[in-house]
Amino acid sequence: MLDVFTILTKGGLVLWSKEYVSTVDSLDYLIQDVLIEERAGANSYVHDAYAFQWTLANEHELVFVAAYSKILQLPYIDELLKTTKRHFLSKYASEIKALGQRSAVYDPESGEGGLPTFDGFEEDFGLILAQLEDKQSHKGPKKPRKFEQTKKFQSSLQGSKQAPSGDTDAIDEDNIAKNLEELSLRRSHRLAGKKKSSSAKGSADTSENDSDAPKKKKGAKKEARTWEGKITKGDLQALDYSAGTADPDAEGAEISRLVDESKMGNKTRDGFYEVQDFDIGSSKEEEEEEEEEEESEDEVRPSTSGTSKGGMFSFLRGITGQRELTPELLDPALAKMKEHLINKNVAADIAEQLCASAKSNLTGKSIRGFKSASSAVRDGMEIALRRILTPRTSTDLLRDISQARLQKRPYTISFIGVNGVGKSTNLSKVCFWLLQNNLKILIAACDTFRSGAVEQLRTHVRSLRAVTSQGHGEVDLFERGYGKDSAGIAKDAISYAKANRYDVVLIDTAGRMQDNEPLMRALAKLVAVNNPDKIIFVGEALVGNEAVDQLTKFNQALRDFSGMSQPRQIDGMILTKFDTIDDKVGAALSMTYTTGKPIYFVGTGQTYTDLKNLRVEHVVKSLLRLSVGLATKLVYPLRPGAVVLPLACKVRSWQPVVQSTPTAISWSRSFASKKGKEEAKKGGKKATEEDKTVEFTFNVDEITSRMSDSVDRLKKEFANMQIGRASPAILDSVHVQIGSSRMSLRDIAQITIKDPQNLLVIVHDAEYLAEVDKAIRNAGLNLNPVVDGRAVRVPIPKQTKEFRDKMVKAAGKSAEASKTRIRSIRQDAMKDIKREVKLGRSQNEGSKLETQVQALHDKWIKQIDQLLKAKSNEITSL
Amino acid sequence: MQILGVEVDDNYLTTRHILLASIAIGVIWALALVLSHPSLRWIPSPVRRQMSNTILLVGNSQSGKTSLFSLLTYGKAVETRTSMKENEGNVILRDPEDVRIAAGRVHDSMHLYLTIRFRQQHTLRTSAIHLVDVPGHEKLRFKLADFTPIAGGVVFIVDSATVSRNARSVAEHLYELLTDKNILKRSTEICIACNKVDLPGAIPLDRIRHHLEEEITRLRQTRTASLEHQDTDAEEIDVFLGYEGQDFSFDHLESAVTFHTMSVENGNMRDVVHWMADAL
CATH class of the missing domain: 3.30.1360.40 (Gyrase A; domain 2)
Structure with missing residues (x-):
């Protein structure tokens, strides 16, 4: 059974709510997890014991939410939302419009300008619900839902309207509409004067009432469907008001609402567009055509506005009128936006989801003046991107560390990621930054797999010590050689740090591909045993679709292999090699969207100081910037006198050659060749050759x-x-x-x-x-x-x-x-x-x-x- | 036509005419383009903004911003949920009549509505103020920067019942507000409204103040030590709140910070409303 039905504004005011069980506070979770996080492209959301479905009325900034027990399958919810939305919007058109106007000032004496009450809606809602439930019980076992019926409904009224719904649906809906109309007529009889004037106004000045009127008509259009020849009967019934005693004026208005010739032609066109909406791949050519058409309609016009007559017209229209964003207007612009995002290296799935969410958030919104659909999409997308990239939790690591210090325990951060992304390198950069803040740091060398890993860290520690000789910070390396269980080493390191009053433990782990199950198991064990304060995923900014796969699989592994009832997840990311990608910053978006976790730092170069905080506006701008050619290049020049350290190279053996001053060290090094890496991958074999005293760690x-x-x-x-x-x-x-x-x-x-x-x-x-x-x-x-x-x-x-x-x-x-x-x-x-x-x-x-x-x-x-x-x-x- | 200057004698006039004509056309074009630019439709708004009759309601999620907003704007506090976007409204500030409000609770179908009565004669200001309820959800905090340039005063709402536990997140939000470059530049007045004082867990005003000052002392330390942002060519002012070497106190700030108690639930908001009227 339905538990709660709520109508609220996007600002958070609950306009009308019907609760069949006690309050569901989970509604806030729906808003926080789905609507604010730009996941509104989805169909439903489950939290605790409740399932939610919702629909947005963007033109009025309203949200309609229905909640029900998640174990129930309530197939009529879609329809309920849709019908209720339509009815609510048409019934309270003037009130909702007044709500949208900010100019009104509340006057307590007359009560004008106050928040309208929607108490009368209860009766209507009860009727809608009863009829839908009734219909459901008579329908018998449900047939599998058609694709159109699912996605369509939540996306919009517009979209839903085009669905070639079955006969039963149409007739039933008409029944409901008819009943509601009777109800409203009965009421209009009661307060005849008010109703009459408002409905007359609604049909008369369409230009002023633009945003409401179409909605109303669309509602009517649904009932007036004659093109299949099946609804005529229903229509006749709906139009038959002989039973009622309504006054002729109101009746006339109702009829004129029901049959709207101009809109009927529009409908078939809607039906035609329909197929293309959701079948993007199949009709590529047509879509492109459409796109061009759209472009000429939307973008060329404003630019020629100074000269041509058409421009003049659009200028006038810009002043006087508002246009509503329809799916037809939006789709080409969204397709372009999606392509643009993919070009910026955003994972394809994510680009798609974002566009679906943007569609549901924009459909029905009215735009003014010269704003084209594509610029509306752009603006909408900009806000969406900012929301996604803005971290939900504090990224102030130093504050967390000082908290841990008060509790007299070391703060542990583990760095995980695939091979060769720069875990050790960025660990050292983070270490350098922490050293600047006078912290005592222990680096745990838990990469017991790749030969050279421990030596690499040892070198880093040596140079870090050299670079920060004047500060109070201290850094030490905790190492136990190769081939051992990394979880155990980390555990030892943490207890060592606790005993010796270190502030921070940085755990370096071996790189592993996300599909390598044994290694992922080992990682999950490391996390489960040591429970670090932060699990930081180090990822390359260069990846595209792979970013999503890596993150989901790492999270999956942490969840599946940990054996804990509340497994840990990745807490944040470091994006490396950010200086190499120009403005193709899509990976940042893909990663934050996939995990919902913040990006702590970005690595931007070859020195210890090349670690930066991510600036959200910068990423948003880069993502939306259109011409790559004009883009100001993101170059991070080396500061004069900066110590260039061979950070990112995989080194097998380090041999200091010259060591003139502590801050200028150079090495002759042999890079690990691809072959060498492969050898290293063959378990501890490599280590056996180099280091004869391999211990067997099995215990x-x-x-x-x-x-x-x-x-x-x-x-x-x-x-x-x-x-x-x-x-x-x-x-x-x-x-x-x-x-x-x-x-x-x-x-x-x-x-x-x-x-x-x-x-x-x-x-x-x-x-x-x-x-x-x-x-x-x-x-x-x-x-x-x-x-x-x-x-x-x-x-x-x-x-x-x-x-x-x-x-x-x-x-x-x-x-x-x-x-x-x-x-x-x-x-x-x-x-x-x-x-x-x-x-x-x-x-x-x-x-x-x-x-x-x-x-x-x-x-x-x-x-x-x-x-x-x-x-x-x-x-x-x- | 050839290069200007060579055939000046014959074609001087024509060249000049062509030049003038093209300049004229250019000017018209430029004007048309400029005028048609969408941003210009907002010409009246900066003018309005200079008068700065705007009060912002800021604070963490669930602290009671939207409730206060609806109580002031519509005269009744309806049920609210997490805001997804800002609420804006125009309000004539009236003296809220504390006593009668408790009786003004109306049981209305299934919901409790709190309505407020105003002393009709006591309008605190004749003109309406522009009230903006900025969403408090972490992901929507960036909206704050859109409104600080027009703010004549900011009401920062704190949930007195949970502040001792959430001191850190409240202080982080407040820190963000205090270091906003427009707030700093214009030393906008700030009122810290301690809401929900009627709840049993609520802690007194001076303790809230103490908690927040303590947290901000810590925060300014870690914040100033954090890494610089990428793309540093954008102006970035290093802000240090208060005096170095001393624990932070709200008295050290340029902006006047006032603490008031409030309870939207009980309609006790007299101090805050009076503050709003005085701040503008």
């Missing part, structure tokens, strides 16, 4: 600890499954969101057992009472806390049989998940063993290890079974 203890962690987690989960008796362990997993930090409930409150049926949570700081209450309520534990003075009382509900059955099932599910984790740990371990055997570990030893792992696996699986059995007994017996 059964580690497997044991990972497996036991996994079972511990299961135990915790089981403890959370409350069994009708108060136990503080129930609340162990509750975390409270306070400001931006997430704290364990145990840290901020004392949990005691008041009596067998009640827990008492005494919050240390009364300020957080509400948060604690909310956190317990939302922890998914099925608890209903009661705020009781300074404490929160948590009554433990008594269990019914059904509830117990449900809980046994849930326990089984968690046990199964735990088993899966154990199995995957075993699988990983087996792979590792095989690899090491290949590298030279003896066959015998290998098989011994394998049996050990297998035994461990069996043991833990058995334990899980036992745990589950015990838990099930406990639940059912109590």
Whole structure:
């Protein structure tokens, strides 16, 4: 069933709302996640338990939103939105128009200029909804929806109108329209004078009422469809007002609204354009033609306005009239914009999504004067791009670091990315900047894979020390050689940093292609084990479509392989090689749009100081700049006297040749050739040659600890499954969101057992009472806390049989998940063993290890079974 | 026609005529082009802006900007959602009658509307002011810069109930406002309106002030140490709020900063409305 239907302005004022269940605050999430982020091209949005669908009325800056329980399939929502929108707009045309005019001043005495009330709409809405629901129940099983029916509806009224809808649809819609008309006539009879004047005005001066009138007519046009010959019956019924007692004037107005000759011709043309709208690939030629046509209509005219008669006409039209942006006007301009964006290196999918969103945001908007459709698209796109690129969270790393300092822990940043994008290089640049701010930094060399990686960092550390000898900053390298588990090294580095009071730990990881599963698993493990404060993805500004793929796959891997219930995601990006791309800055847009995360820095050159903050306006301008030839080139000249360091080259061995002054170091270096890289990729083989003392890192203890962690987690989960008796362990997993930090409930409150049926949570700081209450309520534990003075009382509900059955099932599910984790740990371990055997570990030893792992696996699986059995007994017996 | 000057004797007149004619045409063309430029349709607006009767409502999401806006502009506070764009309206400032407002709550179908009564005779200013409600969502903050050039005063709204936890994000927003180049240039007056004082978690005014000053002290340190932006040819003024070597205090600013309490929910907004009337 429909839960909420709301009509609000884009400014955020709710004009009319009907709530069938208590308030859905998720509506704000819809606005924040979808409408502000320019994802309005999508069809629906799901948040928590609710699914949302919406439609925009851009000409009046209104949004119509319907929310319903996400488990329901409500096929009539599209139609409901559309019908309601049409009816609302036509019924309250004058009120909505007044709302749009800012000049009016509210006068409390007469009540003029105030916010109009739309209370009378309730009756109409009830009727619309009842009819649609009724229709739905009679329709029987639903046929698969046609493509036109889905995308069309949300895009616009215009678009929807052209859909060749089935007979039933048309007739039903007419029925609704008819009923509504009757309703309005009944009402108009009641307040005859007002209605009459407004409708007469509506049809008379079209030039002034331009933005409203077409809407009204379009509404009428729907009913007046005669070209299939099937609706005539419905029409007749609709026009048959013999039953009603309406006054003749109003009736006349209604009829004139229903049959509008001039618009009918327009309709077939609409139908013709229709196919091209959504089938861009197939009718390329026609589209181009259209585009040219559009160009001559839209752009040439203003430029010749000074001389020709047509220009004069458009000048006058510019002063007097407004035009409405229709999909036909928009499509060519949008197609051009899309192509333009792709030319600027924006990923094709994203360009498409942006244009779809722009279309839904612009359709119906009226433009004035000389503004062409393409300039409207451009302006709309500029705002959209700024919104996307503006970060949602603070990008002030220094502030975060000082926060961590107060908590007496090191701030950890890990750099991830594909091979050769400049992770180590930009890590050093970031390090240089942090050093300027007098921080003590530890670099963890966790690239244990590519030969030369550690030496590269060692060189960086040496030069960084040399460059910042006068400041208070310090930098050290934490290295453990090659071939080892990077997660372990990072962990050691962090605890070392904590012990030695470092402010920041920068974790350098090995580059990996996004499709390389074993390496991605290792990365997820590194993140899961160390939980760094920031995971920064380093990407090249040169990539196009690949950017999206890289980011989604990295995020996917972090999510899938971490084994955590709330996996980490990429927190931000560094865009490297930004000096090489001129104004093709599309990658910046693709990346921010894909992740919704900010770009922290851009790398713009070969020295340590070539790290900059991204300026949003600059990117927006570059993206929209039309002529590449005239573009001012983005060149970052070397400052005189700048120390040029061989940052970006992959170096196998570093040999300082001259070391005259600490700030001018030069090296003779051998670049890693492509062949060399390939060799390096063949596992640790390369390392074996160079460095004979390769250790085999496989360790059964580690497997044991990972497996036991996994079972511990299961135990915790089981403890959370409350069994009708108060136990503080129930609340162990509750975390409270306070400001931006997430704290364990145990840290901020004392949990005691008041009596067998009640827990008492005494919050240390009364300020957080509400948060604690909310956190317990939302922890998914099925608890209903009661705020009781300074404490929160948590009554433990008594269990019914059904509830117990449900809980046994849930326990089984968690046990199964735990088993899966154990199995995957075993699988990983087996792979590792095989690899090491290949590298030279003896066959015998290998098989011994394998049996050990297998035994461990069996043991833990058995334990899980036992745990589950015990838990099930406990639940059912109590 | 040949090069000017060679055949001056014969063709002098014609050349001159052609020249004059072409200049005239050029001028007409230029005029036509300039006049037809869309930006010129906004000629009246800068004129209007100089009078600067504009008050901006700024603040984080959910702090109550749109509610205040609708209460002042339409005389009633309707339910609001996150704003996607700015709201603009013209308002004649009247003295809100605190006492009667509590009784003015109307239960209207399913919603509570708060309506406000005004003392009819007490218009604080005869002419209407231009009120702009700037969206507070982080992604829409850039809109602020579009309005600061015309602002005669800024009301920065703070949610007193959550400010102790959100001090950082509130201070960041405020910092952005204070370092805006137009605000700095014109030392626009700022009122920090502590909204929702009626809520149980609300903290008193001086503590809010203290929290914000503390945060801004930290922020100005990290902000001035951050990296420079790319493309630095665009003018970028390094701003340091307050005095170096001293903790930040709102008294150090060029702009006068006033703190007032407010509760839109209860219609208690007398101080803020009076401030608006005085600021212009």
